[in-house]
Amino acid sequence: MQNFTRRQFLSLVGAAGGTSALLKTSLALGLMADVNYAGPVSINAPTSNKKPTALILGAGIAGLATALELERAGFECIIIEASFRPGGRNLTVRHGDKIDEMGNPQICQFDQQENLYFNCGPARIPGHHRRLLHYCRTLNVPLQIKANSCKLAYFQDDKTFGGKPIRQIEYHADVRGLLSELVWKSANAKHYDALLSEEDVAKLVKFAQLHGDLSESGQYLGTERAGATNDRMLQFPTSHQPIELQAMLNSSFWHGGLLGAELYDWCEPLMEPIGGMDAVVKAFLRNLKKAPLLNAQVKKIYNVDGGVEVTFEQGGRYHTVKADYCFNNIPAYFMAGIDNNFTQQYQAGLNSIKRGHLFKIAYQMKERFWEKEGIYGGISYSADPITQIWYPSHDIHTAKGIVLGAYTWEPQISAKFEAMSQTERLQAGAASGNKIHPGFSQFIENGITIPWARINHQMGCGMRMDEEDFLAYFELLQQPEGRHLMIGDQISHHSGWQEGALASSEQALQQLNKLLVMHSQQAGGGRYVS
Amino acid sequence: MSVKALLCAVLFSLCGTFVQAEPAPTPEGLEFCTVCHGNQLKGNSNIAAPRLSGLDADYLARQLKAFRQGMRGAHPDDENGSLMRPMSSLLSEADIAQVVKWITATESPVPAPSITGDSEHGRQLFQSCAACHGANAMGNVQLGAPSLVALNDWYVVNQLQHFRDGLRGEQASDTYGQMMVAASKVLSSNQDINDVVAYINTLK
Numbered sequence: 001m002q003n004f005t006r007r008q009f010l011s012l013v014g015a016a017g018g019t020s021a022l023l024k025t026s027l028a029l030g031l032m033a034d035v036n037y038a039g040p041v042s043i044n045a046p047t048s049n050k051k052p053t054a055l056i057l058g059a060g061i062a063g064l065a066t067a068l069e070l071e072r073a074g075f076e077c078i079i080i081e082a083s084f085r086p087g088g089r090n091l092t093v094r095h096g097d098k099i100d101e102m103g104n105p106q107i108c109q110f111d112q113q114e115n116l117y118f119n120c121g122p123a124r125i126p127g128h129h130r131r132l133l134h135y136c137r138t139l140n141v142p143l144q145i146k147a148n149s150c151k152l153a154y155f156q157d158d159k160t161f162g163g164k165p166i167r168q169i170e171y172h173a174d175v176r177g178l179l180s181e182l183v184w185k186s187a188n189a190k191h192y193d194a195l196l197s198e199e200d201v202a203k204l205v206k207f208a209q210l211h212g213d214l215s216e217s218g219q220y221l222g223t224e225r226a227g228a229t230n231d232r233m234l235q236f237p238t239s240h241q242p243i244e245l246q247a248m249l250n251s252s253f254w255h256g257g258l259l260g261a262e263l264y265d266w267c268e269p270l271m272e273p274i275g276g277m278d279a280v281v282k283a284f285l286r287n288l289k290k291a292p293l294l295n296a297q298v299k300k301i302y303n304v305d306g307g308v309e310v311t312f313e314q315g316g317r318y319h320t321v322k323a324d325y326c327f328n329n330i331p332a333y334f335m336a337g338i339d340n341n342f343t344q345q346y347q348a349g350l351n352s353i354k355r356g357h358l359f360k361i362a363y364q365m366k367e368r369f370w371e372k373e374g375i376y377g378g379i380s381y382s383a384d385p386i387t388q389i390w391y392p393s394h395d396i397h398t399a400k401g402i403v404l405g406a407y408t409w410e411p412q413i414s415a416k417f418e419a420m421s422q423t424e425r426l427q428a429g430a431a432s433g434n435k436i437h438p439g440f441s442q443f444i445e446n447g448i449t450i451p452w453a454r455i456n457h458q459m460g461c462g463m464r465m466d467e468e469d470f471l472a473y474f475e476l477l478q479q480p481e482g483r484h485l486m487i488g489d490q491i492s493h494h495s496g497w498q499e500g501a502l503a504s505s506e507q508a509l510q511q512l513n514k515l516l517v518m519h520s521q522q523a524g525g526g527r528y529v530s
Numbered sequence: 531m532s533v534k535a536l537l538c539a540v541l542f543s544l545c546g547t548f549v550q551a552e553p554a555p556t557p558e559g560l561e562f563c564t565v566c567h568g569n570q571l572k573g574n575s576n577i578a579a580p581r582l583s584g585l586d587a588d589y590l591a592r593q594l595k596a597f598r599q600g601m602r603g604a605h606p607d608d609e610n611g612s613l614m615r616p617m618s619s620l621l622s623e624a625d626i627a628q629v630v631k632w633i634t635a636t637e638s639p640v641p642a643p644s645i646t647g648d649s650e651h652g653r654q655l656f657q658s659c660a661a662c663h664g665a666n667a668m669g670n671v672q673l674g675a676p677s678l679v680a681l682n683d684w685y686v687v688n689q690l691q692h693f694r695d696g697l698r699g700e701q702a703s704d705t706y707g708q709m710m711v712a713a714s715k716v717l718s719s720n721q722d723i724n725d726v727v728a729y730i731n732t733l734k
């Protein structure tokens with residue numbers, strides 16, 4: 001057993017016991033735990049006659065979920081939110097909505113129509129994000145499939161294939177063909193004889209042939225699997241001229257877009273709430289007893305005797321409130337600007353969380369021209385700074401549509417867009433769009449840009465810690481600091497996903513359960529200290 | 531209903547502990563300044579946004595105009611300056627007067643030292659600075675030299691490097707900045723910069 005990798009072990013189990021054995025063993029091995037989610041933490045509500053209280057700082061997904069669970073357990077909660085709107089990074093904009101970019105506030109000019117909206121932050125949910133899906137199911141957030149990849153969409157790079165956009169299905173088929181050809185050749189050159197029996201080598205040759213659609217002599221000559229260059233209904237299909245191996249290696253698609261649908265969080269099919277991701281926020285708000293205080297910016301957080309005292313400013317006035325516990329959803333890099341009495345070590349941990357730079361552009365298109373090219377959702381990949389173009393898979397064949405014209409997470413690239421004026425950003429996006437869809441810019445009616453590193457009260461997404469800091473501080477930040485607990489995707493291994501935010505909330509509520517036991521014992525023993 | 535009564539209605543049992551402090555209120559529309567510069571503009575090293583309280587009105591107004599005109603923060607390598615520059619773009623002349631009034635009314639603690647250096651060597655180097663910034667580094671309004679003790683030490687280090695490296699004060703029309711470009715030449719290394727800043731820390 002010792003020398004087996006986990007994967008080798010699993011394939012053995014799979015072969016012997018079928019898939020259910022595989023599933024059980026997977027769980028035993030700690031894999032696929034996300035499928036085994038049991039629901040939110042049940043909070044051990046305190047039994048004293050005074051209602052327990054909690055302050056939730058920030059109405060992001062983590063804050064909202066924490067408040068909901070606490071209210072359900074009998075806590076009285078106040079959510080204190082700095083922005084004019086709840087939801088944090090979960091932001092969907094429609095006609096007339098404000099995009100609160102500091103120094104460049106924008107008002108969304110989309111037509112006033114239900115299907116014309118844009119998810120500025122989160123846009124997709126994979127099937128294994130059990131916590132988020134739990135809330136979608138139990139709070140009645142209807143979902144639909146969101147096509148996250150489209151084989152008919154393009155890949156374009158000025159430096160390869162003469163800058164011509166290539167259909168992804170052609171590239172995929174060619175990559176498979178070319179790699180299979182290599183496998184076929186080396187199998188026939190007896191490269192695997194030490195590893196495999198003669199019979200297995202024969203199987204491998206067959207596999208390569210089928211996988212790559214190779215000729216009898218093991219050559220990849222193109223494939224009908226990628227369609228045809230003529231009318232394949234009425235004419236004998238002619239497949240496209242395959243990419244040369246050298247050109248494929250020189251292209252940039254394989255180190256980015258090619259894996260777009262291969263990663264666990266992007267594995268098909270993905271989902272989205274009907275009508276916009278903020279349906280999740282609205283669902284929490286519908287189910288909360290008390291609406292968040294808005295335009296209320298937290299300025300001070302102090303652990304005091306038996307509770308936490310928080311000061312916020314609203315309408316030019318400072319107010320101080322106190323509660324038994326405090327759950328802090330504020331992006332950690334703001335905490336150095338907020339007065340507090342945390343230990344140096346804890347504050348150092350908060351300071352070690354660095355900002356990420358995500359940037360999106362969206363255009364309202366007067367026609368859904370991409371549908372005429374056979375594209376009904378998914379993503380085209382560009383080697384330009386825009387990186388990607390997303391097509392809506394909802395409201396197919398309606399008159400207009402909102403297209404994502406850029407989405408970047410490379411800090412340097414995002415920083416370039418951040419430094420541009422609004423017009424420059426929109427023009428740069430349009431110019432790159434034109435390379436994939438000639439005439440792209442002529443369909444644009446208006447557009448918005450969302451540099452998350454410049455958005456008020458957020459200033460980033462995809463927080464990260466250096467490895468050293470991570471080892472030094474992550475666990476510390478998961479622990480309570482007095483009666484104060486940090487939450488948010490920043491306190492998870494999965495920053496940049498709502499599931500990470502919800503996982504952090506779950507973890508914090510488990511910590512709360514420990515505090516509740518501790519504090520009730522202290523109260524009972526007459527030694528009430530915090 | 532008064533604002534307080536209204537909030538009490540919203541804020542359940544916590545009304546009892548409801549108190550109001552007296553810090554300088556943030557003028558409407560300027561809340562976002564405190565997102566980067568912190569409560570009472572005390573500074574936030576994570577954003578590289580310095581403390582602003584303790585700086586004099588003339589200096590502050592000049593900086594805001596410099597950012598707005600692209601005299602400061604426009605150099606492509608000036609990451610922090612280019613973060614600040616668009617924040618000034620929507621401020622009118624009248625706004626700037628208003629903003630400065632608010633900044634000078636804020637009160638926040640003098641920043642704790644974070645830079646280490648040879649403060650004795652720094653003291654020697656500082657003699658050339660004292661002519662303009664004053665022997666106690668409290669600044670000289672006539673000369674347009676701001677207080678250095680009001681500032682976060684990491685920010686002072688950063689600005690000295692920027693003057694030296696041509697990221698600030700380069701434009702000929704930036705007469706005040708040009709003075710500093712010349713003055714920064716006295717500091718011949720990053721170690722010199724740290725040393726002089728370590729000395730300034732002893733004056734706080």
Ligand SMILES: Cc1cc2nc3c(=O)[nH]c(=O)nc-3n(C[C@H](O)[C@H](O)[C@H](O)COP(=O)(O)OP(=O)(O)OC[C@H]3O[C@@H](n4cnc5c(N)ncnc54)[C@H](O)[C@@H]3O)c2cc1C
Binds near residue numbers: 458488
């Ligand atoms: C471009 C982009 C794409 C994404 N794609 C996806 C996706 O496809 N799927 C997915 O699941 N997730 C995605 N995410 C991630 C998702 O948006 C986040 O993980 C999640 O929304 C984070 O929630 P949170 O509660 O941790 O924090 P936040 O949403 O950041 O909430 C923090 C809250 O604190 C408030 N606040 C800040 N300062 C103060 C203060 N001083 N006082 C009071 N309140 C304050 C803020 O206004 C905000 O409301 C994406 C994010 C972005 C930006």
